[in-house]
Amino acid sequence: MYTILNNLPTIVTKAGKYKMRNGKIAIVRKVKENHDTGTTSFDVCGTYFTGNIRKRAHYMIWHVSGRCYSFKESGLDLLEIVND
Numbered sequence: 001m002y003t004i005l006n007n008l009p010t011i012v013t014k015a016g017k018y019k020m021r022n023g024k025i026a027i028v029r030k031v032k033e034n035h036d037t038g039t040t041s042f043d044v045c046g047t048y049f050t051g052n053i054r055k056r057a058h059y060m061i062w063h064v065s066g067r068c069y070s071f072k073e074s075g076l077d078l079l080e081i082v083n084d
Contacts, residue, residue, distance in 0.1 A: 005040050008065035012044045017082040018066070022075030024048055025082060031064065040070070048076070 012018065018026050025048070032043040044062040049055045062068055066078035 005063045005065050005067055005070060008063075008067070010064045011066035011078055011080065012062065012064050014081075018046075018078040019080050019082050020048060020075065021073065021077045021079055024050075026060070026076075026078060028062075028078070034064075044078070 012028060012031055014031060015028050018028055020026050026046050027048070028044055028046040030045045032045075034041050034043050040063065042061040042063050044064060045060075046062070047057050047059055049057055060068065060076065062078055063070075068074045068076040068078075
């Protein structure tokens with residue numbers, strides 16, 4: 001059984017830094033407006049980094065619920081905005 005993404009609460013509302021489920025920080029650069037609530041789309045664009053010595057950027061898209069994947073939770077999910 002899976003949860004329909006559009007029924008989950010909205011986590012991402014604006015650009016900024018967000019804590020991921022795996023403990024890393026993601027930088028959300030853009031949240032596109034989606035006026036069609038009947039469709040599921042991944043309207044959040046951003047980046048997270050891996051590597052301690054040599055940083056590597058990973059470009060990602062998320063649903064506004066913070067989910068990275070449609071049918072399961074992941075360490076790459078966004079959980080909350082981080083206040084600097």
